[in-house]
Amino acid sequence: MELSSFKGRNMGSSLAFWCPLLHLLLLVLVMCAQGIAGRKLTEEQLETTHKLMKPMDQRIQAHHSSSHMDHMDPSHMIFFTIKDLKVGKTMPIYFPKRDPSKSPRFLPRSQADSIPFSSKKLPHLLEFFSFSKDSHQAKAMEDTITQCEIEPIKGETKFCPTSLESMLDFTHSMLGPNTRFTAVATAHLTNSTTLFQNYTILKEPTEIFAPKMVACHNMPYPYAVFYCHSQQSVNKVYKVELGGEDGDRVDAVAVCHLDTSDWSPNHASFSVLRIKPGTSPVCHFFPADNLVWVPTSTSV
Numbered sequence: 001m002e003l004s005s006f007k008g009r010n011m012g013s014s015l016a017f018w019c020p021l022l023h024l025l026l027l028v029l030v031m032c033a034q035g036i037a038g039r040k041l042t043e044e045q046l047e048t049t050h051k052l053m054k055p056m057d058q059r060i061q062a063h064h065s066s067s068h069m070d071h072m073d074p075s076h077m078i079f080f081t082i083k084d085l086k087v088g089k090t091m092p093i094y095f096p097k098r099d100p101s102k103s104p105r106f107l108p109r110s111q112a113d114s115i116p117f118s119s120k121k122l123p124h125l126l127e128f129f130s131f132s133k134d135s136h137q138a139k140a141m142e143d144t145i146t147q148c149e150i151e152p153i154k155g156e157t158k159f160c161p162t163s164l165e166s167m168l169d170f171t172h173s174m175l176g177p178n179t180r181f182t183a184v185a186t187a188h189l190t191n192s193t194t195l196f197q198n199y200t201i202l203k204e205p206t207e208i209f210a211p212k213m214v215a216c217h218n219m220p221y222p223y224a225v226f227y228c229h230s231q232q233s234v235n236k237v238y239k240v241e242l243g244g245e246d247g248d249r250v251d252a253v254a255v256c257h258l259d260t261s262d263w264s265p266n267h268a269s270f271s272v273l274r275i276k277p278g279t280s281p282v283c284h285f286f287p288a289d290n291l292v293w294v295p296t297s298t299s300v
Contacts, residue, residue, distance in 0.1 A: 074196040079269040082256050082281045085238060090200045093242070095186075095250060097193060098218075098289050106224040109163035117162055117225075119145045129222050140220035147219070147227060154262040155232040161216075162225050171214045171293045174230040183291040184208060184237070184253050192248035199242040199250065208237040210294040215255060218289045226291075233259040237292055240285075253292055256283035 077094045084091060106112070116125060122142060123133075131137045148160035157174065161167035175181050213235060216228040235257055242250040261278030263270075269282045286292065 073268075076268045076272050077196065078284045079272045080254075080283050080285075081273060081275075082236075082258075082283055085201070085205045085240070085254075085256075085283070087201055087204055090198050092196065093199045093285060094196045095188070095248075095252075095285070096195060096287050097188070098287065103218070103289060104221060104223045106164045107162065109165040112162040112166075112223070115162075117145065117148070117160070119149060137222070141222070144219040144221050144225060144227075148225075152229065153264075156229055157231075158227070158229040160219070160225055160227055162223070167216060167226060167228060170228055174214045175212050175293065175295055180296045181293050182296050183293050184239070185291050186253045186286050186288045187251045188288055189249040189251060190247065192244060192246055194244065194246050194248060197245045197248070199244050199248075201240055202243045203241045205254075206239045208239060208294055210235075210237045210292075212295065213237055213255070214293040215286075216291040216293065218287070231257070233257065233262075237294060238283075253286045254283055255286070255292065256281050 074094045075096075077092050080091055107115075115128070119142070122145065125141065126133055126138050129137070129141075131141070144160075148158075152158045159166075159170045161170055171181060172179070212230065214228055214230045216226040219225045219227050235255055238254045238256070240252045240254050242248075242252050244250070258281045259278070260267075260269075260280075260282050263277045263282075265277055267277075269284065270276060273280070273282065275282075
């Protein structure tokens with residue numbers, strides 16, 4: 001495994017860098033503890049999988065509702081315009097609080113590759129994981145696989161890695177085979193339990209110069225699955241220090257998409273911002289368990 005991909009310069013005390021890095025190293029240790037040889041999930045692993053899925057019910061519901069509820073759904077309140085990136089700007093933001101220790105973990109690639117990941121195999125998968133077809137877990141699995149199978153939009157390359165190795169391989173293919181890269185992610189600096197409140201930008205946002213980037217979104221599934229994608233259009237990555245009404249402090253990662261002309265008119269951002277595709281850049285904050293991969297030669 002190319003752990004050299006994580007090598008970078010001294011980044012100081014930036015939690016936005018160290019938190020995802022430590023989380024990914026923890027995932028590597030979990031993989032090593034599980035063993036690399038391909039094998040079927042044991043009964044103990046299946047039991048653990050069910051336990052890991054239980055605390056995800058809230059995420060599953062929010063994930064499902066995001067496709068079916070109107071723009072007033074709090075989980076949609078992550079979007080803003082690039083003009084909002086200024087000190088003192090206050091905006092309502094939804095930040096789900098997710099404990100990485102309770103989230104599903106990556107399987108070793110040999111093991112993940114032995115399990116089908118296809119909508120055609122969904123009945124088999126539900127039987128394999130002992131989930132009822134009417135359960136929240138079944139709906140989450142179906143939604144995740146469906147989103148992974150949808151054709152990418154123009155200029156987008158997408159992939160849903162089911163192992164850490166495959167995520168690194170995809171990132172290498174997008175950023176360049178000889179490019180060293182690192183992950184940046186949102187970090188919660190306090191223990192607030194408030195999911196939705198007004199946040200104020202406390203300092204001038206810092207742009208992470210990233211001519212290329214790969215965004216990976218954690219998806220609901222019995223084991224770790226990410227929706228990773230890269231776009232040819234120009235994007236900008238920022239670190240934004242936020243302060244919540246209840247005293248919450250967040251070192252947030254945000255991405256601004258400068259060209260949305262190929263996006264679906266039904267995208268939630270257009271309802272929230274009351275704009276149309278291609279008329280304005282669309283920015284959004286990332287939850288703490290999502291990753292943005294950027295070359296280490298950039299300033300983070």
